[in-house]
Amino acid sequence: MPSIQTLLENNRAWARSVNAEDPTFFERLSSQQSPGYLWIGCADSRVPSTQLTGLVPGEMFVHRNVANVVVHADLNCLSVIQYAVEVLKVEHIIVCGHYGCGGVEAALRDSQFGLIDNWLRHVQDVHNKHRTFIESAGDFPARLARLCELNVIEQVVNVAQTTIVRQAWERGQQLTVNGLIYGLDDGLLRDLQMRVNSAKSLTAQFKQAIDNLGKKK
Ligand code: CO
Secondary structure, three states: OOOHHHHHHHHHHHHHHHHHHOOOHHHHHHHOOOOOEEEEEEOOOOOOHHHHOOOOOOOEEEEEEOOOOOOOOOHHHHHHHHHHHHHOOOOEEEEEEEOOOHHHHHHHHOOOOOOHHHHHHHHHHHHHHOHHHHHOOOOHHHHHHHHHHHHHHHHHHHHHOOHHHHHHHHOOOOOEEEEEEEOOOOOOEEEEEEEEOOHHHHHHHHHHHHHHHHHHO
16 A cells, blocks of 8 residues: 555646646636536445546546435435535436445444444345345346446435425526446446436336336346
8 A cells, every 4th residue: 555655746747737728727626616517435445436437537526435325314425415506506406326345235234333234224225226226236236236237226315305406497497316236346337327407307216217227137
């Protein structure tokens, strides 16, 4: 593991190279940000949101937690969504899960790690809700993959049901909530076809996304 000193040196080299390419880059960014996207992803170190989407600083607002869970009582996540939607006026919220998620796996196995078990309880609720569908996926890796996918779809629903997003739609603000999932083993994002841009389309989009999962295998 590189030392903190190395990280500081890397940082100076990075800032120099950005400056060399675009001498006003930091100056422009320091006065304002206008990202078009809010990313809600897993805290996993292998899923670096801006890197894997080819974006640069200033283009994506980011919230990450274990297993990319959106809970209506989580003031941290709600504050991020509120600021992104009402102040920054992002046009897209992306909920991005990933295959092989340790948090989702712990929920599926009902493993015990301490305090975090309470957080992962939300993923266990997703498991319980879709238990038969998950079991029909096949062996353990297939069931885990399906729970990772379902967890994204359910968290998109949770985002869409926040007062923040509902009020944005009522105001006529253009805002789409999207569900994506990332493959650690190939670096690719998959579209879960869970795309909601109005309160009235939520139920139909949810059903369609679940149907697509069933057809996939
Ligand atoms: Co994860």
